[in-house]
Amino acid sequence: xxxxxxxxxxxxxxxxxxxxxxxxxxxxxxxxxxxxxxxxxxxxxxxxxxxxxxxxxxxxxxxxxxxxxxxxxxxxxxxxxxxxxxxxxxxxxxxxxxxxxxxxxxxxxxxxxxxxxxxxxxxxxxxxxxxxxxxxxxxxxxxxxxxxxxxxxxxxxxxxxxxxxxxxxxxxxxxxxxxxxxxxxxxxxxxxxxxxxxxxxxxxxxxxxxxxxxxxxxxxxxxxxxxxxxxxxxxxxxxxxxxxxxxxxxxxxxxxxxxxxxxxxxxxxxxxxxxxxxxxxxxxxxxxxxxxxxxxxxxxxxxxxxxxxxxxxxxxxxxxxxxxxxxxxxxxxxxxxxxxxxxxxxxxxxxxxxxxxxxxxxxxxxxxxxxxxxxxxxxxxxxxxxxxxxxxxxxxxxxxxxxxxxxxxxxxxxxxxxxxxxxxxxxxxxxxxxxxxxxxxxxxxxxxxxxxxxxxxxxxxxxxxxxxxxxxxxxxxxxxxxxxxxxxxxxxxxxxxxxxxxxxxxxxxxxxxxxxxxxxxxxxxxxxxxxxxxxxxxxxxxxxxxxxxxxx
Ligand SMILES: Cc1cc2nc3c(=O)[nH]c(=O)nc-3n(C[C@H](O)[C@H](O)[C@H](O)COP(=O)(O)OP(=O)(O)OC[C@H]3O[C@@H](n4cnc5c(N)ncnc54)[C@H](O)[C@@H]3O)c2cc1C
Numbered sequence: 001x002x003x004x005x006x007x008x009x010x011x012x013x014x015x016x017x018x019x020x021x022x023x024x025x026x027x028x029x030x031x032x033x034x035x036x037x038x039x040x041x042x043x044x045x046x047x048x049x050x051x052x053x054x055x056x057x058x059x060x061x062x063x064x065x066x067x068x069x070x071x072x073x074x075x076x077x078x079x080x081x082x083x084x085x086x087x088x089x090x091x092x093x094x095x096x097x098x099x100x101x102x103x104x105x106x107x108x109x110x111x112x113x114x115x116x117x118x119x120x121x122x123x124x125x126x127x128x129x130x131x132x133x134x135x136x137x138x139x140x141x142x143x144x145x146x147x148x149x150x151x152x153x154x155x156x157x158x159x160x161x162x163x164x165x166x167x168x169x170x171x172x173x174x175x176x177x178x179x180x181x182x183x184x185x186x187x188x189x190x191x192x193x194x195x196x197x198x199x200x201x202x203x204x205x206x207x208x209x210x211x212x213x214x215x216x217x218x219x220x221x222x223x224x225x226x227x228x229x230x231x232x233x234x235x236x237x238x239x240x241x242x243x244x245x246x247x248x249x250x251x252x253x254x255x256x257x258x259x260x261x262x263x264x265x266x267x268x269x270x271x272x273x274x275x276x277x278x279x280x281x282x283x284x285x286x287x288x289x290x291x292x293x294x295x296x297x298x299x300x301x302x303x304x305x306x307x308x309x310x311x312x313x314x315x316x317x318x319x320x321x322x323x324x325x326x327x328x329x330x331x332x333x334x335x336x337x338x339x340x341x342x343x344x345x346x347x348x349x350x351x352x353x354x355x356x357x358x359x360x361x362x363x364x365x366x367x368x369x370x371x372x373x374x375x376x377x378x379x380x381x382x383x384x385x386x387x388x389x390x391x392x393x394x395x396x397x398x399x400x401x402x403x404x405x406x407x408x409x410x411x412x413x414x415x416x417x418x419x420x421x422x423x424x425x426x427x428x429x430x431x432x433x434x435x436x437x438x439x440x441x442x443x444x445x446x447x448x449x450x451x452x453x454x455x456x457x458x459x460x461x462x463x464x465x466x467x468x469x470x471x472x473x474x475x476x477x478x479x480x481x482x483x484x485x486x487x488x489x490x491x492x493x494x495x496x497x498x499x500x501x502x503x504x505x506x507x508x509x510x511x512x513x514x515x516x517x518x519x520x521x522x523x524x525x526x527x528x529x530x531x532x533x534x535x536x537x538x539x540x541x542x543x544x545x546x547x548x549x550x551x552x
Contacts, residue, residue: 009196009424013038013159014413016184016200018166018227021050022141022398023377024206025148029104030406032155035413038198039158040187042165042488043222045149049208049378050395052220053141054262054331055125056133057101057399058392059094062122065130067091074393077127077292078386079515080531081240086383089364090393090400097399098134106147108134124267125391127292133392138262138328144395163190166226167491169203169234170422171370173540180542182234182373183419190488195425201416202372202409205231206402209356209378210499212492215451217353218247218260224492225499227379231360232498235540236369239381239533240358241499242506243516245389246456247354248272248296251347252311253338261314261331261349263391266290268327270316272300273346275309294388294516297351301456304350313346351456355394357385357516358506361535366405369541372416374405387515387531433484442473443493450500454507458519463508470501506534 014035017024028037041047060070070091075082102108111121122131136143152158165188172180184199207227211219232238249266251259266272266289272281284299285291291299300312316324321343325332328342335342360368360375362382368375377398384397433439446469453466477494484490510517512526525531 009194010421011038011196011198012418013198013200015202015204015409016040016198017204017206018185019048019206019208019377020045020149021048021206021208021377022144022148022395023402024204025152026399027204027206027376027402027406028152028158029148029155030403031409032157034410035157037158038161038200039152040161040164040166040198042190043163045160045162046145047220047222048145049219049223050141051145052260053395054138054260055264055392056123056135056140057098057395058128058132058390059098059134059396060091060132061120061134062130062132065132069129070132073128074384074390077388077390079388079525081386081515081533083383086364090384090397093400093403094396097396097403101144101399104147104151106136106143108136123264125263126266126290126296127390137330138264139330164188165190165488165491166230167195167486169230169373170197171234173235175423179371181371184422186425188486188488188491195486197422197424199419199422201413201418202374204405205360205373205375205379206377207379211353211356213447213450213496213500213503214353214455215447216250216350218250218258219353220258224496225356226492226495227375228359228502229495229498231368231373231375232502232538234370234373235538235542236373237361237535237537237541238359238502239361239535240387240506241502241536242510242534243357243385243387244353244503245293245355245357245516246297246351248293248300248351249314249349250352251335251338252350253348256338258352259334261347262328263293265314265316265328265331268316269318270314272296273313273315274303274307275312292388293391297456298518300351311348311350314349315346316342317344317346355389357387357389364404365408366401367408374409376401376405387517427485430483430485433487438476438480439489439493442477443489443496445469446473446497446500454504456518458507458517460508460519460521463504467504467508470497470504473497474501502536505536509534
């Protein structure tokens with residue numbers, strides 16, 4: 001990493017990684033021996049969805065399980081839209097990904113088996129036909145993220161920039177160059193409040209999902225879809241944005257912001273109950289509580305709307321208090337802090353936006369439509385999840401594609417020369433905002449109408465209403481953005497409204513219900529034709545490798 005003293009705001013690395021979750025950090029570490037890597041992260045290094053992952057990572061370790069069965073279960077969950085090659089690729093590389101994590105020092109939970117041997121404990125989650133989820137108690141993400149973050153900080157070749165928010169990508173097309181390649185990014189230093197230029201031979205988007213587009217979400221504050229928005233503006237296609245996974249069970253408590261009650265609680269026999277104590281899942285699906293998440297979330301949504309109730313209950317009281325405390329120590333402690341003893345009381349729960357299945361389109365090496373730009377992790381659309389993500393496949397995707405992208409970048413480093421100095425961020429025509437309230441108001445309005453109109457159950461009319469609102473906000477925000485100096489909230493809001501628009505457009509394009517997309521106007525899957533992905537193409541898209549000059 002070179003900090004050019006002549007140009008105090010220009011930084012250079014071989015590889016710029018935007019985001020420091022499972023995807024970004026594992027990719028940075030994979031490259032740390034071969035390249036100068038800059039990792040920028042818009043909050044503290046460990047802030048992100050990865051830190052909060054509870055359940056675990058899917059991997060075939062049980063002797064009765066098989067790769068073919070993992071592939072099958074993933075395809076089933078994906079409701080006809082998974083890319084079979086991607087699924088196979090991911091599953092086949094899962095063992096190596098877990099071995100790598102163990103080598104980094106991630107301490108997965110072990111158990112003593114009846115035959116006296118000690119092995120990794122595997123749990124079971126919805127959609128999996130076998131026990132297939134390796135975990136570190138109920139805080140897998142914490143174990144993974146803290147281990148990788150610690151490791152990244154010790155590597156001399158990895159420069160970490162916390163509280164640095166990527167604002168937009170710098171491309172050859174934007175600079176009028178012949179080759180359209182990603183050359184770096186404008187990065188807003190949240191502490192100095194300055195926009196810096198980071199230039200690199202390869203740029204990786206590892207910015208996670210977009211749960212914050214919804215009022216209720218299990219996602220942390222950083223999940224504002226920045227990577228998807230930046231890639232779209234840079235001319236990359238995005239796919240399947242209508243498939244937003246709503247987690248059925250977030251803790252219902254006015255002060256419990258986004259706290260998730262892991263699916264593993266249902267995996268261990270937890271029952272969903274109505275406020276009067278009656279079970280209901282059997283009325284919706286023969287698999288009951290272990291039906292896929294979309295089925296469970298819709299059932300809860302249906303019952304809550306039918307009864308006008310604000311929550312339902314999740315009950316694990318049939319297990320002994322010792323079992324509950326031993327298997328779910330974090331969930332137990334967190335619920336306890338909010339006055340719920342899950343060993344003796346049912347837990348009040350509500351659904352919340354949880355996972356963005358769609359994203360920036362990539363190939364099996366994590367490459368996007370733009371030369372030199374990669375997308376890895378939740379920001380990407382690799383084809384693994386199809387219309388519905390199977391639990392615990394997402395961390396796996398982060399790890400497998402980080403390795404695949406790292407290999408490609410390593411090979412490409414020899415070919416790609418470092419970009420020359422890039423133009424600085426132009427602030428000559430903007431002033432400080434005198435109306436911050438616009439940002440705060442629009443932020444809230446957006447998340448509210450996305451929840452009400454583009455949530456778990458959709459209709460065409462509601463989607464059209466949402467589109468009109470999104471159009472209006474897009475214009476207001478563009479005007480605001482053109483006149484005022486950027487701030488953290490403005491940058492995120494600009495991205496959120498763009499991502500909202502992409503979700504609405506995709507949802508309107510799909511004239512059927514499939515996987516996570518459910519609309520009352522087309523309540524069945526359209527089985528009269530082969531299911532297709534919803535691919536949105538930006539106006540400035542040009543097929544990979546095509547020269548800018550060819551457009552003139
Ligand atoms: C509560 C919860 C529980 C989950 N449990 C599981 C589970 O058990 N198993 C599983 O497989 N999956 C689980 N998931 C999903 C999984 O955690 C995520 O899909 C995965 O962690 C995403 O990793 P990532 O590296 O892509 O993104 P993240 O971990 O979200 O990291 C994104 C990073 O990008 C940074 N960033 C974002 N925008 C910018 C920007 N503009 N500039 C600079 N930096 C930026 C963020 O600060 C952060 O560092 C869970 C998700 C949640 C929310």
